[in-house]
Amino acid sequence: MEKSDLTPLFKPQSIAIVGASAGEGKAGYMAVKLLQTYSGKIFPVNPKEQEILGHRVYPSLSAIGAAVDLVLFAVPAPACPALLREAAQIGARAAIIMGGGFGESGASGAKIQEELVAICKETGIRMLGPNTGGYADPINRVVASFSISYAMLQPGPVAVISQSGGISLILACMLENDACGVSLTVGLGNSVDVEAADVIDYLATDHNTRAIALYLEGLKDGRRLFEAIKRTTKHKPVVALTIGRNEIADFARSHTGNLVGSYALKVAAFKQAGAVVVENSNDLVDAASALSLIRLTPAPRPGVGLLIGQAGAGLLMLDQLKSLDVNVPELSAAGIARIAEQLPPMHYLRNPVDAGRPTPEFKEVLKIMDSEECLDAILIYVLHEPTALDPVAVFKELKPMNNPVIFGTAGVTGDIRDLWPQLKEQGVMPFKSPERAARAMRALVEDAELQYRKTRYQKGSAKPLKVKLHSGPMDEARAKQVLQQIGIPVPAFAECEDHASARRAFAEMNKPVIAKVLNAAILHKTEVGGVHMNIRHVDQLTDALNHIDGIKQRGKHRYLIEEMAGPGLDLIIGGLRDPVFGPTVLLGMGGTLAEAVKDVSMRLAPLDQADAEEMLMELKTRVLLDGWRGSAPVDRQALINVLLAVSRLLIDQPAIKELDINPLRSGADGILALDALIVLSWD
Numbered sequence: 001m002e003k004s005d006l007t008p009l010f011k012p013q014s015i016a017i018v019g020a021s022a023g024e025g026k027a028g029y030m031a032v033k034l035l036q037t038y039s040g041k042i043f044p045v046n047p048k049e050q051e052i053l054g055h056r057v058y059p060s061l062s063a064i065g066a067a068v069d070l071v072l073f074a075v076p077a078p079a080c081p082a083l084l085r086e087a088a089q090i091g092a093r094a095a096i097i098m099g100g101g102f103g104e105s106g107a108s109g110a111k112i113q114e115e116l117v118a119i120c121k122e123t124g125i126r127m128l129g130p131n132t133g134g135y136a137d138p139i140n141r142v143v144a145s146f147s148i149s150y151a152m153l154q155p156g157p158v159a160v161i162s163q164s165g166g167i168s169l170i171l172a173c174m175l176e177n178d179a180c181g182v183s184l185t186v187g188l189g190n191s192v193d194v195e196a197a198d199v200i201d202y203l204a205t206d207h208n209t210r211a212i213a214l215y216l217e218g219l220k221d222g223r224r225l226f227e228a229i230k231r232t233t234k235h236k237p238v239v240a241l242t243i244g245r246n247e248i249a250d251f252a253r254s255h256t257g258n259l260v261g262s263y264a265l266k267v268a269a270f271k272q273a274g275a276v277v278v279e280n281s282n283d284l285v286d287a288a289s290a291l292s293l294i295r296l297t298p299a300p301r302p303g304v305g306l307l308i309g310q311a312g313a314g315l316l317m318l319d320q321l322k323s324l325d326v327n328v329p330e331l332s333a334a335g336i337a338r339i340a341e342q343l344p345p346m347h348y349l350r351n352p353v354d355a356g357r358p359t360p361e362f363k364e365v366l367k368i369m370d371s372e373e374c375l376d377a378i379l380i381y382v383l384h385e386p387t388a389l390d391p392v393a394v395f396k397e398l399k400p401m402n403n404p405v406i407f408g409t410a411g412v413t414g415d416i417r418d419l420w421p422q423l424k425e426q427g428v429m430p431f432k433s434p435e436r437a438a439r440a441m442r443a444l445v446e447d448a449e450l451q452y453r454k455t456r457y458q459k460g461s462a463k464p465l466k467v468k469l470h471s472g473p474m475d476e477a478r479a480k481q482v483l484q485q486i487g488i489p490v491p492a493f494a495e496c497e498d499h500a501s502a503r504r505a506f507a508e509m510n511k512p513v514i515a516k517v518l519n520a521a522i523l524h525k526t527e528v529g530g531v532h533m534n535i536r537h538v539d540q541l542t543d544a545l546n547h548i549d550g551i552k553q554r555g556k557h558r559y560l561i562e563e564m565a566g567p568g569l570d571l572i573i574g575g576l577r578d579p580v581f582g583p584t585v586l587l588g589m590g591g592t593l594a595e596a597v598k599d600v601s602m603r604l605a606p607l608d609q610a611d612a613e614e615m616l617m618e619l620k621t622r623v624l625l626d627g628w629r630g631s632a633p634v635d636r637q638a639l640i641n642v643l644l645a646v647s648r649l650l651i652d653q654p655a656i657k658e659l660d661i662n663p664l665r666s667g668a669d670g671i672l673a674l675d676a677l678i679v680l681s682w683d
Contacts, residue, residue, distance in 0.1 A: 358385055
């Protein structure tokens with residue numbers, strides 16, 4: 001069985017329940033009861049019972065004597081390893097270990113969990129959990145859980161994947177409350193075998209799933225998840241929510257046994273893979289619901305039209321869209337003129353179009369907007385007044401429309417209860433709140449932009465870089481030699497062993513120069529007095545060298561003499577072999593304020609041209625790249641070339657653990673790496 005094959009887990013032909021119980025309210029009883037809608041074979045297992053809910057009970061798994069695809073475990077943690085091995089021995093291909101007491105609970109639980117992992121690797125059985133609430137498949141009426149709420153879910157087009165079983169149920173209930181429903185909702189628990197990446201790959205080809213809602217706390221193999229999302233978003237949208245903006249790692253460890261990791265890097269990786277990233281559960285549900293019904297054509301900057309019946313709602317939505325950097329273009333002069341013929345004077349018509357209280361002309365205005373070439377989607381908000389406007393009838397008459405529509409409306413529950421499914425039948429996504437409608441539109445736009453960027457450049461098989469790494473520690477001179485080999489410009493420099501060689505180098509260089517301490521063990525040279533600038537005369541050089549000699553350091557004193565660069569904008573480019581995501585590239589504003597400002601953008605290597613361009617555009621201080629108050633603008637392509645070179649270096653040289661170019665000076669003479677740090681795995 002291929003590792004990615006989760007069919008026995010999610011489409012089992014037979015299920016055994018170890019720890020099945022006749023005691024109402026117990027997890028083993030609920031697990032059997034919730035399978036009453038399941039059409040396959042059920043095998044309760046308990047040596048103390050004879051019958052449970054009309055099903056024959058078996059004393060052990062081995063006593064079943066028939067093929068079993070999936071085994072549910074509702075037993076204490078210490079009993080699980082032996083029982084999992086028995087399940088594998090009878091040919092079971094998947095297991096769900098419910099309940100806690102494993103890696104999330106301490107050292108003894110972690111040891112039990114390690115045994116389970118070893119059995120999975122040895123036998124090939126796929127395991128969901130441990131510490132999971134299981135899953136529900138409302139479409140095929142399979143509830144592999146002990147929670148009664150799972151049995152009440154209605155089928156729909158959104159799949160929910162969550163590290164937390166509680167959150168998987170919460171999100172599923174939220175979707176159902178919004179008349180969406182789910183195709184699958186699964187809690188990963190500690191996810192020591194079946195991970196989010198496995199489930200995403202499984203759902204990529206599931207015809208019942210049109211969008212995936214993903215909630216994750218911490219990650220073990222971020223690169224594998226990144227690749228799974230990237231593969232899947234080619235065919236269906238993924239919306240992701242994660243945590244970690246604040247210091248909550250200790251609680252997250254106690255919850256799922258995973259480290260939270262870098263929030264910024266998780267967000268960057270998800271977006272780079274093509275997932276829409278949201279900040280809260282409401283937006284996760286709204287975005288997944290909208291994307292399950294509507295997916296815009298990939299475009300660099302889709303245009304959104306607003307048609308409103310009440311100005312206040314229009315202002316709320318426009319403010320949201322502008323805050324989210326959504327393109328709300330002005331309509332064409334011809335379109336505005338045609339709309340003006342339909343509406344009384346004094347209405348705002350450029351976009352948004354304020355139609356006032358719904359009138360018979362509303363349909364004609366929408367028809368005109370739908371013909372505007374600058375629009376890729378239309379957002380509508382009107383109060384529900386069935387005597388003035390029947391939206392379902394309008395959309396039926398205009399169908400098919402050129403542009404997808406999100407329709408916002410509000411009214412008393414009795415008036416609009418039946419409106420939601422009728423609108424969805426017409427391909428129109430409904431929302432009650434103006435802000436929620438606007439943020440859902442932003443999700444559609446972001447998905448279209450992400451998919452466009454993924455197709456803009458095709459990653460080729462770049463030629464390996466011919467780089468020679470020294471076997472010893474990498475001081476600044478050796479690091480700069482590596483940069484030179486991959487085409488990154490550096491100032492003219494010389495590494496000097498004594499004062500005499502430093503004076504000879506000084507004589508041959510353009511003035512002024514910089515004298516630095518050259519020692520791989522000193523990472524922050526400025527802090528120890530190891531950097532002396534604006535040296536124009538030999539006596540200044542001698543003073544600098546003497547000062548450097550006073551720095552306490554192991555080994556012989558060595559010096560780096562370097563031509564001083566002109567003024568410019570300082571940036572930082574970093575490379576890191578992240579333990580979760582692997583090779584990662586960072587761009588930010590640099591110099592001594594890099595850590596204080598923390599204006600950075602990140603991507604996983606390898607980068608392509610589009611990735612690098614996006615990194616520049618993500619900087620909050622990107623306006624400085626175009627020149628500020630008379631300073632020279634940054635050569636953007638030269639900066640992009642540095643990012644691409646660093647990315648390639650990380651891929652080609654796995655021995656590099658960390659790389660830091662700070663500052664990377666951009667001035668009138670171009671880009672120069674003024675300082676460089678490379679840390680190797682053998683350092």
